[in-house]
Each structure stands twice: as C-alpha cells, then as structure tokens.
Amino acid sequence: MSVESPAHTIAPATAPSEVEVVHVGQEPPESWAAAVYLCGPTPADPAEPSWRPDAVAALRSLWSGAGRLVVFLPEPVPGGSYPAYADQIAWEEDAMHRSDVVLFWIPRDMARLPGLVSNIKWGAWCDSGRAVLGAPPEAERMAYLLHFAHALGVPVERTLAGAADAALRAVGPGAARGGGERAVPLAVWRTEPFRTWYAERRQAGDRLLDARVDWYAPQAGPDRAPAWLLTVTVAPGDGSDPVVSRLLAAQGQGMLM
Structure with a gap:
C-alpha cells in the first residue's frame, strides 16, 4: 500500500461535473x-x-454528479506506449483498488479478442461489491461469468452504453474525496460505521493517508448493512508516526481490530 500525501481540501459538493481520463502510467488527480x-x-x-x-464517451454523456469523475483506462495515451509489464500490472492493481466501480466489458471473440486475463480479473472482483458486467449477446464463453454475476447480484448489461449507465447508477452522485480518502471506495465510504469512525478521527486531528479493502460482503437484505474489513494508515494529530489499523464492520456495527 502506497502512502499518499495528506488530504488537503476536497472538491465542494457544488463543483461542476467533469470527467478526467487517467491512462496507464499516469498519476491520478488529487481529488x-x-x-x-x-x-x-x-x-x-x-x-x-x-x-x-x-x-469513455458514454460515461461523459451520462455523468451528472457534482465534481470530478475519474476514468482509469489501462491503455496508453494515443500514440504512446505501454510501460514495462510489471509496471503495467502494478498500475492496474492500484487503479482498481482505488475505483468505486470496476466496469467489465467483455465482447469475447475467441479468434480476435479472447479476453483470458479478463477472466482472472473478474474472479478477483466479482464479489467486491464494485463490479458491473457487460457483454454483448454474441460474446463467446460467457456462461460461467454470467452465472456468478447473477448469483452475486452484479449488474449485467448487454450494451456498452447500458454498462456505463449501470456503473454510474452504482456511483450515484459520488462523494468528494481527496488524498488518502480516494482509497476508500463509495461502497465503504457511505456506510455508517466508517463515517462514524472517520468523523472521530478528523475531530481528533488525524489524517487518513491510505486504505485498502481486504474483504467486503454486500447487504443480505433491505435492513442489513454491508460488512467489510478495511486496513487504514492514519497520521495521528499529535505528529507521531503513522499507524496502521484494521477496521471491521459487521451487522451494521464497527469495531477496531
């Protein structure tokens, strides 16, 4: 887990909508x-x-939230080149962990576009509470992925525009986050246990430097909140060294581990 610079100011709720594309190898914006x-x-x-x-065009046309929508794109800028393979993988992993939604579009054609690596990534993210699965009806060998999408309650769309719309429905209006806050996805950020814990930390003068979701279980019913396990790096307000802690929220309750 990289340690980010402290969160300074974060975008106000009334900020105009904008979409920023971050290509592989590029640093994301601060908020x-x-x-x-x-x-x-x-x-x-x-x-x-x-x-x-x-x-990207579909997301631009659909995004109406207050503030910046960042779209992580694991391809180089037009005319650019890919980084070294290990650097590509590291960038992709970091970007996915920072994303509120991982939008899968798998137009699988075994002769032209087999998408075998996408299967591995789907397996890693299908139960994260952040996945959206899109595939055209003619996509080949998708039955296994579609089975688990339905079993896990992952949104499934058959057009790219529909998948983009599903991703933004999951995001909703978004929430302004800066610095280390960017590592807390909306699925956790919006929960009461996290909001209570973070309000207490901010009141104490602490700063969130980084976070990582280690486990997530979506709500099992209309009256149940999602459960999650989060590793956080916090800079104490007294100026002492950063502290790494684990936070667990289960059955709507939060506790520090």
Missing part, C-alpha cells in the same frame, strides 16, 4: 467524486479498435 475502472480485453492488433473510447 475526485467518483472513479470507474474500465476492465476488459485490449486488442493485440493495432488495427483492431479498442472499445474503451466508446465507454
């Missing part, structure tokens, strides 16, 4: 209201167009 990662197969043939520009 945002929501973040979406575009996950799925990337064409190996330069002559084969990527689906991601259309996804």
Whole structure:
C-alpha cells in the first residue's frame, strides 16, 4: 500500500461535473467524486479498435454528479506506449483498488479478442461489491461469468452504453474525496460505521493517508448493512508516526481490530 500525501481540501459538493481520463502510467488527480475502472480485453492488433473510447464517451454523456469523475483506462495515451509489464500490472492493481466501480466489458471473440486475463480479473472482483458486467449477446464463453454475476447480484448489461449507465447508477452522485480518502471506495465510504469512525478521527486531528479493502460482503437484505474489513494508515494529530489499523464492520456495527 502506497502512502499518499495528506488530504488537503476536497472538491465542494457544488463543483461542476467533469470527467478526467487517467491512462496507464499516469498519476491520478488529487481529488475526485467518483472513479470507474474500465476492465476488459485490449486488442493485440493495432488495427483492431479498442472499445474503451466508446465507454469513455458514454460515461461523459451520462455523468451528472457534482465534481470530478475519474476514468482509469489501462491503455496508453494515443500514440504512446505501454510501460514495462510489471509496471503495467502494478498500475492496474492500484487503479482498481482505488475505483468505486470496476466496469467489465467483455465482447469475447475467441479468434480476435479472447479476453483470458479478463477472466482472472473478474474472479478477483466479482464479489467486491464494485463490479458491473457487460457483454454483448454474441460474446463467446460467457456462461460461467454470467452465472456468478447473477448469483452475486452484479449488474449485467448487454450494451456498452447500458454498462456505463449501470456503473454510474452504482456511483450515484459520488462523494468528494481527496488524498488518502480516494482509497476508500463509495461502497465503504457511505456506510455508517466508517463515517462514524472517520468523523472521530478528523475531530481528533488525524489524517487518513491510505486504505485498502481486504474483504467486503454486500447487504443480505433491505435492513442489513454491508460488512467489510478495511486496513487504514492514519497520521495521528499529535505528529507521531503513522499507524496502521484494521477496521471491521459487521451487522451494521464497527469495531477496531
């Protein structure tokens, strides 16, 4: 887990809507209201167009939240090149962990666009509470992914525009976060246990430097809150060294481990 600079000011709730694309290798902005990662197969043939520009266009047209929507795009800027493979993987992992929604679009064609790596990523994120699965009806060998999407309550869409819309429905209006706060996804940020814990830390003068969701279980019914386990790095208000703690929320209650 990288340690971020402290959160300074975060975007006000009345900030105008904007969309910022962050390509692989680029540093994300210091604050945002929501973040979406575009996950799925990337064409190996330069002559084969990527689906991601259309996804970005759909998100731009649909985003109406107050503040900045960041779209993580694991492809280089036009005319650019990919980083070293290990650096690519590290950037992708960090971006996915910081995202509020991981939008999967898998137009699988076993001859042109098999998307085998996407299967691994789907397995890692399908039960995160942040996944959206999109695939056209003609996509090949999707039965297993679709089965678990339905079993886990993951939104499923058959068009790219529909998948973008589902991602933004999950995000809602977003929530302004800056610095280390960006590492807390909306699925956790909005829960009462986290909000109570964070309000107490801020009142004490502490600063959230980083966070990582280690486990997440969605709510099992209309009256039950999601459960989660979060590792946080906090700079105490007294100026002492940062402290790493684990927070557990279960059955609507929060406790420090």
